Amino acid sequence: MTEKRLLTDTRIDSLGLHENLLRGVAELGFTNCTPIQADTLPRALRGEDVAGQAQTGTGKSAAFLLATMNRLLTAAPDPSERAPEGASQPRALILAPTRELAIQIHKDAEGLGKYSGLRMLVCYGGAGYESQRQALEEGVDLLIGTPGRLIDYWKQKVYTLKAIEVAVLDEADRMFDLGFIDDIRFLFKRMPPPGNRLNMLFSATLSHRVMELAYEHMNDPQLIKTDSDSVDVKAIRQKVYHVSNDDKMPLFLGLLRRIDPRRTLVFVNTKREAERIEDTLNANGLQAATLSGDVPQKKRMSLLEDFKSGELPILVATDVAARGLHIPDVTHVFNYDLPQDAEDYVHRIGRTARAGAEGDAISLACETYVYSLPDIESYVGHKIEAEMPTADEYADDWIRPKPRPRRPRGGRPGGGRGRGDGGRGNRRSRGRGRGQRSGN
Template sequence: MTENSEDSVFEPRADKPQFLTDRRFAEFELHPLLLQGLEEAGFIQCTPIQAQTLPVSLAGKDVAGQAQTGTGKTAAFLITVFSKLLEHPPQPGDLPSALIVAPTRELALQIHEEALRIGKYLPFSIHPVIGGIDYQKQADVLRHGADIVICTPGRIIDYYKQGVFKTGNIRIVVIDEADRLLDLGFAQDMRFILRKLPRYDKRQSMLFSATLAYRVLELTYEFMNVPEFIAVAPEKTTVEGIEQVLYHVGMDQKLPLLLGILQNENWNRVLIFVNTKTGVEWVSRKLKGNGFPAEGISGDLPQRKRLKLMEDFKEGKITILVATDVASRGIHVEDITHVINYDLPQDPENYVHRIGRTARAGKTGKALSLACESYVFHLEAIEALLGNKIPVAWPPQEWYVEDKAGHIAIERERRNGKPERKPSKKRPTKPAEKPRQPVSTFRFTIPRGENYFPGSFFGFGPQPLRTTVSAIDADERFVEEESATTAEAPTSEEPAIAAVDAPMAPAEATATDTNDTSKPPAKKRRRRRKKKTSTPPADEAATDVPVDSSKDISEDDIPF
């Protein structure tokens, strides 16, 4: 008899699906007690994934399978686990022999419930190890011995680090919904767990995923022993029995259209997906205010409340459930007729997982999506993954129903579910600061004269204008002569010749050839040449000018 720490209530299975194969479970060499449990649970014929997986897995080979949710892959790996342990039954008090890892608590509990149903007559202890349940109670169960552990990554790693969970006797490991595990950020945790297990050639490994992406294949290549890849209808991403419809609607009209859909569609159980936790609470309260029995489930709810909501949804006490993607993988109810994407998912693979909640076990279902201006940008990636366009429909005007719930204020909640405390007293205001006395400062000023130029005080101004004549290159330069002379005009019309001193010395000012003293002296450009041989006049004998006696001076050589 299968041991279990908590009683489980089994719900009646759905009608016989229409996509079963002709192969029966009795054709496999299974243990009689296992076959008896399968028959009582309603497993007679195999689904496609079961018919392809069991011959390989029962032979002891590793399997990497791709199949949609609701196709029977859970039963496929549970039959393999039970058969593996029945070959060498574990003794009471031994270390765990099988490990099954799931991405969410709800999915782990679903697998645990299915294992109790199939292994009803088997002598194995099966226990879930998940968060949100008594920590010490689960630790005591692991210490006393558990043959099959169904867990989530975070809690089992915690027990491993505490020395409560030991992996030395693990003979088979199963990773369910591997793509979802990676989506939730458990890539490093999964690598940590797989490295702590016995070597890949000392154990059997099975991996199942809705999509075999590159990151999922990386796990198979790194931690599995040459797995056999099995895919059921890999060219079709979604189940054929799902009717998909897309509505383009504004953000302010999404709630009225949702109310109209619920009033006009013929539904039995509805699952509504919203992208945010606050959105889940807002939509669920709006639906309640308009007379629809809806409840919201998200990752922030306490575990006991989440389990209670899931149980009520399965039993039909709740017919409308609003959820986030975190909780979507654990919702395994076989008679969900409608899935409504109130918000388009940001990850296109989440769209496949969402609509896979309906049309399970060969049934048909309907997936309705509302594309608003905030999330319509994700539509292109979703259709690229599907390989086809989602049919667009335009609802009639009477489907837009008026909201009667009124304004709803959403309170932010902590992890423990309690609302945040509001400050009881206002913070005291700071006293007004006294005006400060002005501080006298020294102001440096630069003296500015008539010829002031910016920077001249620091030596960056222009230098005073000078006229220089070099005795060496006097033939090649033109010099502008300063005319700021106030000397008396010469009495003689005889031109005055300026004497040239040593080279690079400033030239002496010369008198201009004019008798008009009323006008200021005019500037004059003249060409200075090197003095040639000349005899100075008698009255200018005092000037020291070198004369070359070897050459004569003609009238043409005189510059004026």
């Protein structure tokens, strides 16, 4: 919420928001709308459903949060539906694909709604199972969370969806990627009909499958595509180095030593490779840590805070960090592995050069993943500048760390709820790949 963004001439205080929301907005120092806010907020405040195309970091969270909270503050609860005895009855539900995004939305909601008096709660897998359950039982107006944990509590009759007045789906395209779409439909079908609630959907791309979902569960949604919200890949300095698999690590270390990696994201395609890179960087005097889908929630949040504050200069990540995370001032993005999906390339490099800042994206096209390069260049619409590494760009004196001991087959140490979605993973795979859902 603190990142400087491109602003429009539309003032937030001109939109007719509830005075208690304006107090929170003013305290945060916001005066004018970003493009996605200027295009979606007036419509949502009029009660129109909105399907917006927006990237992380463009202000979309504030748009749907202000519209949601304004609806709750200006409309009386519908007394026609009574919750079963002992069940909570939230009035608004916001769904996010990852724990980190759900937590960020909740943090933004607390700031914007500081003076609203609304009870807010975030529920996500991987931590706080009983504490989240108890807080939900005590009652909540605005419920934010990931699908797995929310369905778990719903099946236990901890809360009901019968009184939902506002439903928000954030990062809809990512919901498809992670295999959550059946869960989304499960939750929406337990709410009042689309015409009886305000519905908002946001996605990095309004693809056919996303729009099909919108028309299925929304009431004549207004389609909003704001050009300035998309990642401008041409504004990012992009380079690709062609390198053999054997020379890849020494080149990577050499390139890192030539820059100031004060806030550098390194993307890889597998968790095992991420851990190998982390160990190698630390062994060679470059402080780094790994963020992947199965890192415990408490550690994940600690790593992200350290990275945002500058205490951790290098974060090695699988694609769980490519979307849904708001990390300002990333100076460099390295694709140690070229992604196998061209769209993921854009999401990865879009972590740098945010809001008019400068940034560099450096990719290593090795023998294993170079075959992705033509599709990536076709997707971004131009050739990426290719460079042949010079001899002095390689690190000749680098240290190889000892390999980590492999975990025994048969599951994670300690057993039990290892997947991070409230213990439901061992009871409902529904035929999907378990690895697809590590972000929940």
